[in-house]
Amino acid sequence: MREQLLALQEQALVDLAEAEGNALDAWRVQYLGKKGALSLALRSMSKLSAEERPIVGQVANAVRETLEAAFASKFAEWEGKQAAKQEEKETIDITLPGRTRSVGAEHPLQKIIRRIEDIFIGFGFTVEEGPEVEWDYYNFEALNLPKDHPARDMQDTFYLSEELLMRTHTSPVQARTLEKRRPEWPIRIIVPGRVYRRDDDDATHSHAFTQVEGLVVGKGVRMSDLKGILLTFAKELFGENQEIRLRPSFFPFTEPSAEMDIRCIYCGGDGCSTCKHTGWIEVLGCGMVHPRVLEMGGYDPEEVTGFAFGMGVERIAMLLYKIEDIRQFYQNDLRLLKQFASLPE
Amino acid sequence: MKITWNWLGEYVDLTGLTPEQVAEDLTSAGIPVEKMASMNLGVEGVVVGLIESVTPHPQADRLRVCHIDTGTKKLQIVTGATNVQAGQKVPVALVGAKLPEKHIELANFRGLSSEGMLCSASELGLDDKFLPKDQAEGIWIFPEDAPLGENVVEYLGLNDVVMELELTPNRSDCLSFRGVAYEVAALYSREVHMPDVDTSGVATVSDKPLSVRIDTALCTGYSGQVVTHLELGPSPMWMQMRLLAVGMRPINNLVDITNYVMFEWGQPLHAFDYDAIDNWEIVVRQAKDREVLRTLDSQDRELTSDVIVISDHMKGLGLAGVMGGENSEVRVTTTTVVIESAMFDPITTRRTSRLLQLRSEAALRFEKGLDPDAVLPALHRASMLMVQYAGGELVGAPVITGKALISPGAKQQILVRVVRVAEVLGYALAIEELEGFCRQLGLQTAREGAALSVTVPARRPDLLREEDMIEEFARLAGFDRIPSTNLEGVLSHGGLSKSQKLRRMARDYMRNQGFDEVWTYSFVDAAGHRKLNIADDHELARPMMLLNPLSEDRESLRTTMLLPLLDVARYNANRQWDALFVFEIGTVFLPDAKVVKKGVSAPVEKKMLAGVAYGSVAKEPLYAGRNFDFFDMKGIVEGLFGRLGIANLINFERAVYPYLHSGRSAEILAGEKPIGKLGQLRKEVAKAYDLPSEVLYFEVEIDAMVELASPHLYVAELPRFPQVERDLAVVVNRNLPVADLFGTVKEAAGSLLESVTVFDVYTGDHVGQEEKSVALRLVFRAPNRTLTENEVQLAVDQVLLQLHSNYGAILRK
Numbered sequence A: 001m002r003e004q005l006l007a008l009q010e011q012a013l014v015d016l017a018e019a020e021g022n023a024l025d026a027w028r029v030q031y032l033g034k035k036g037a038l039s040l041a042l043r044s045m046s047k048l049s050a051e052e053r054p055i056v057g058q059v060a061n062a063v064r065e066t067l068e069a070a071f072a073s074k075f076a077e078w079e080g081k082q083a084a085k086q087e088e089k090e091t092i093d094i095t096l097p098g099r100t101r102s103v104g105a106e107h108p109l110q111k112i113i114r115r116i117e118d119i120f121i122g123f124g125f126t127v128e129e130g131p132e133v134e135w136d137y138y139n140f141e142a143l144n145l146p147k148d149h150p151a152r153d154m155q156d157t158f159y160l161s162e163e164l165l166m167r168t169h170t171s172p173v174q175a176r177t178l179e180k181r182r183p184e185w186p187i188r189i190i191v192p193g194r195v196y197r198r199d200d201d202d203a204t205h206s207h208a209f210t211q212v213e214g215l216v217v218g219k220g221v222r223m224s225d226l227k228g229i230l231l232t233f234a235k236e237l238f239g240e241n242q243e244i245r246l247r248p249s250f251f252p253f254t255e256p257s258a259e260m261d262i263r264c265i266y267c268g269g270d271g272c273s274t275c276k277h278t279g280w281i282e283v284l285g286c287g288m289v290h291p292r293v294l295e296m297g298g299y300d301p302e303e304v305t306g307f308a309f310g311m312g313v314e315r316i317a318m319l320l321y322k323i324e325d326i327r328q329f330y331q332n333d334l335r336l337l338k339q340f341a342s343l344p345e
Numbered sequence B: 001m002k003i004t005w006n007w008l009g010e011y012v013d014l015t016g017l018t019p020e021q022v023a024e025d026l027t028s029a030g031i032p033v034e035k036m037a038s039m040n041l042g043v044e045g046v047v048v049g050l051i052e053s054v055t056p057h058p059q060a061d062r063l064r065v066c067h068i069d070t071g072t073k074k075l076q077i078v079t080g081a082t083n084v085q086a087g088q089k090v091p092v093a094l095v096g097a098k099l100p101e102k103h104i105e106l107a108n109f110r111g112l113s114s115e116g117m118l119c120s121a122s123e124l125g126l127d128d129k130f131l132p133k134d135q136a137e138g139i140w141i142f143p144e145d146a147p148l149g150e151n152v153v154e155y156l157g158l159n160d161v162v163m164e165l166e167l168t169p170n171r172s173d174c175l176s177f178r179g180v181a182y183e184v185a186a187l188y189s190r191e192v193h194m195p196d197v198d199t200s201g202v203a204t205v206s207d208k209p210l211s212v213r214i215d216t217a218l219c220t221g222y223s224g225q226v227v228t229h230l231e232l233g234p235s236p237m238w239m240q241m242r243l244l245a246v247g248m249r250p251i252n253n254l255v256d257i258t259n260y261v262m263f264e265w266g267q268p269l270h271a272f273d274y275d276a277i278d279n280w281e282i283v284v285r286q287a288k289d290r291e292v293l294r295t296l297d298s299q300d301r302e303l304t305s306d307v308i309v310i311s312d313h314m315k316g317l318g319l320a321g322v323m324g325g326e327n328s329e330v331r332v333t334t335t336t337v338v339i340e341s342a343m344f345d346p347i348t349t350r351r352t353s354r355l356l357q358l359r360s361e362a363a364l365r366f367e368k369g370l371d372p373d374a375v376l377p378a379l380h381r382a383s384m385l386m387v388q389y390a391g392g393e394l395v396g397a398p399v400i401t402g403k404a405l406i407s408p409g410a411k412q413q414i415l416v417r418v419v420r421v422a423e424v425l426g427y428a429l430a431i432e433e434l435e436g437f438c439r440q441l442g443l444q445t446a447r448e449g450a451a452l453s454v455t456v457p458a459r460r461p462d463l464l465r466e467e468d469m470i471e472e473f474a475r476l477a478g479f480d481r482i483p484s485t486n487l488e489g490v491l492s493h494g495g496l497s498k499s500q501k502l503r504r505m506a507r508d509y510m511r512n513q514g515f516d517e518v519w520t521y522s523f524v525d526a527a528g529h530r531k532l533n534i535a536d537d538h539e540l541a542r543p544m545m546l547l548n549p550l551s552e553d554r555e556s557l558r559t560t561m562l563l564p565l566l567d568v569a570r571y572n573a574n575r576q577w578d579a580l581f582v583f584e585i586g587t588v589f590l591p592d593a594k595v596v597k598k599g600v601s602a603p604v605e606k607k608m609l610a611g612v613a614y615g616s617v618a619k620e621p622l623y624a625g626r627n628f629d630f631f632d633m634k635g636i637v638e639g640l641f642g643r644l645g646i647a648n649l650i651n652f653e654r655a656v657y658p659y660l661h662s663g664r665s666a667e668i669l670a671g672e673k674p675i676g677k678l679g680q681l682r683k684e685v686a687k688a689y690d691l692p693s694e695v696l697y698f699e700v701e702i703d704a705m706v707e708l709a710s711p712h713l714y715v716a717e718l719p720r721f722p723q724v725e726r727d728l729a730v731v732v733n734r735n736l737p738v739a740d741l742f743g744t745v746k747e748a749a750g751s752l753l754e755s756v757t758v759f760d761v762y763t764g765d766h767v768g769q770e771e772k773s774v775a776l777r778l779v780f781r782a783p784n785r786t787l788t789e790n791e792v793q794l795a796v797d798q799v800l801l802q803l804h805s806n807y808g809a810i811l812r813k
Ligand SMILES: [Zn+2]
Pocket: A264, A265, A266, A267, A268, A269, A270, A271, A272, A273, A274, A275, A276, A277, A279, A280
């Protein structure tokens, strides 16, 4: 009986080695099925003696396990082959292009504004805005620029009527904010926005451009605080090692007034054509809020002081992205804009 | 303002300083030196020579042979110039000489040797635009008194440096050498020495009377000096060269002297022909309306009463501070002049010069305001120069009138608190240091406890209050001394407003949908609406107009984002972009009659999110199959509302717009309120912009979305009981909007209905021609129990009944 079972096993394994596909199923029915060879062999066990029965039973179970294991492994092997064949049939050229869901580009000026906003929000500033069509009063008079003041010549203005104009800077929002917030302080705001000057468009002039204005008013605000915040800002925007310098200048609404230069970001200060061989690049105008402006806004300059600054966004974008013609920001050539879908900050 | 180094050196000692050093220090003190250039661009070996004879070249018609005496040598020089004559003095470049663009060698012209070259002004490197035409075009003819043999570099004073200052409007005091001298003196603690203007020792004759009357408050001071026995001629070469260097055209000795003194003192002067003044009486008055005056550029100017004129009792003689009259111009026959040194109202002068578009150096100075302390010295200085360089004799003492000259007010006093200086700047300066700065600036001080009382001379009208002095101290100390500190005091909370946050979110959303952000100009062509098929009387066709536009295509404020966005689309379509997805968040300006202030009304400014798209949905041509269409754009807009959590508040209704396809356009509504538009562009409009036929557009008002968006997100409870779905296909009229079906379904089904969606719309053979079949999926659920078959069927029956009664809808088998 035992030999009979082992012979069966041997024969089964030989058959299995040959089997493929449907033959595997047939093999399984033939040897391991309910009416298969092994079952038949076991059924004949009843004829055996009580002593022999467990021994032969053991052998029979071992044979069954061996055959089942062999089948499982053979079946897996066959399945694997089948899958491989199928996948080979389904093979594609993975070098063909993907179906992109392309992400649109952020406009370069928007990118700069967002960065500037985020830097100042980090300093505890809020973002204020104001109308682009502005009253003469807020654009000029409330900023210490009375009618016929020669300093109005600095800004050629588009007029809609004698009193109504396209704002020439974001500074009217200073006056509006003072008026709105008085007598409360501290005021810590930045004001991004579009401004207009009656300049013919060329590579460096645009009749419309973008400014970001800043205003801080509070008790004990000093020019050194202005320098401190501008230095931190410059480092955040232009790099950790950035240096700044302030030079005396003039704005009717600040006193003292200054221009802020940064170390040339191209030559590091050695001198190049961008910085006109001075090693410095002018990026921003600033100063201590003129006492007249505080007074007109309803504040007592003896009680509070303040500083203000304003920068041209196009100028900064031109520096950072090496764009040579300011008109490109408004031309919206997709060949240029699309580069800003991927540019790092 | 241009200055030259040597000229400046006449008023302040520059020993030990270099132009480069001074330029740098002036710049960091707030007087930026924009340009600096040597006046000698490389002239060497050129001397003053006398032309002894000129003969034609025997072999060449166009050449002449000159015999030149240089004082030490006789030379033969061949020239092509036509303006040379015997007896003239000219610049002679000797053999071996260097010119900015030439090297002079012994030459031979058609058999005759030429031992050098006669030079024009431009060959000597001079900007000849201010020279008279006959001088600029040929050889430069020097005056007769030019010293024979002298090196022209010496003679012309070319060993000098020109600096161009870029002055801020507050520093009009530096529109003169005197002002710049004070500034340089302050930087290096030196003294300013102005020329002697004491005329008391000058002999006078007194047979020519003059009287002056001021008849307007717009002139606060007027002084005049009569000078006679004048000989009109060229001014000395050094004076001409200095005027040329600072950008002024030399004319004759009398005019040049008034200009020279203007640059020296900052006080504009004018010389009238004395004999043109009727009865020798000058009246300063406002013009009569429509009074006509012929100015010395031979133009008749019609005046208004806003203009100050200098006149006699018969006629106008000149526009005060702006330009003289032709009738009183200094001419060849003039032997006696009145030199005028006066103060006219800055604003009036400014308006007049703008109105008549006469922007002269004099007007520039008048309109910035003058130093009353310079009026008389300038008059004296000019008088003495006329005596010295024009052979003149003074007639009597100057006539002086006007309050500013006769009884000038007290000088400005400014109290500066030492503690305030530290409070404003953020670092302390000792009172002694402040006194030192004042000394450098030439300001007198007196201590008043812990403060300084500073007396400001009239030459610094920009110093008005404490802060102005603090700026002077800060700049003399150097801005580098200001430390960097951190803001002190209350912490403040930074951040964006709700609207700003929403805009950032909308930008991110649009970019994630594949739309590129563009920025367009706000100014558009006022007739641009016609390209959009918008009628002239439409509200979008009535924009705010600029009074002074730069060009017709940018003359009005945009009323819709479509116009500029289509320009962007066209620009790129013309550059082979066959698919385009762009958006902008921009401002439109709508005239508004409601807010009127001072007789005008400001427009309503609306921030809009708008987008334009056309082309294949798939970026890669390999997968291209379908073009971006109405429902793609609608999906993008709906997605945005979804992102904002306001989708359930928005409806789309069929609408008609002049520029959109009448069957493919929608108004976007929040309740009853229109907040935007969506649709496919009319084919004719697309064609006019060189765009493909299927172009989609949308716009939504930012603020409307801000209003709707809830600041809070509340989480809905998750359902605990199963849903029951029912699909219904109903046949209805082809034109019935599916949104109407939805509305009826929602009403009829009652509270058990959770949602209704459409999953198929069929038209074709299996329904009538005027019909369509709409397949709806209704989802029912109760929050507190499992629904029974009966309950659901009841609701579905209600729905069918209602659909049938409203629209004749029939359940499709
Ligand atoms: Zn550089």
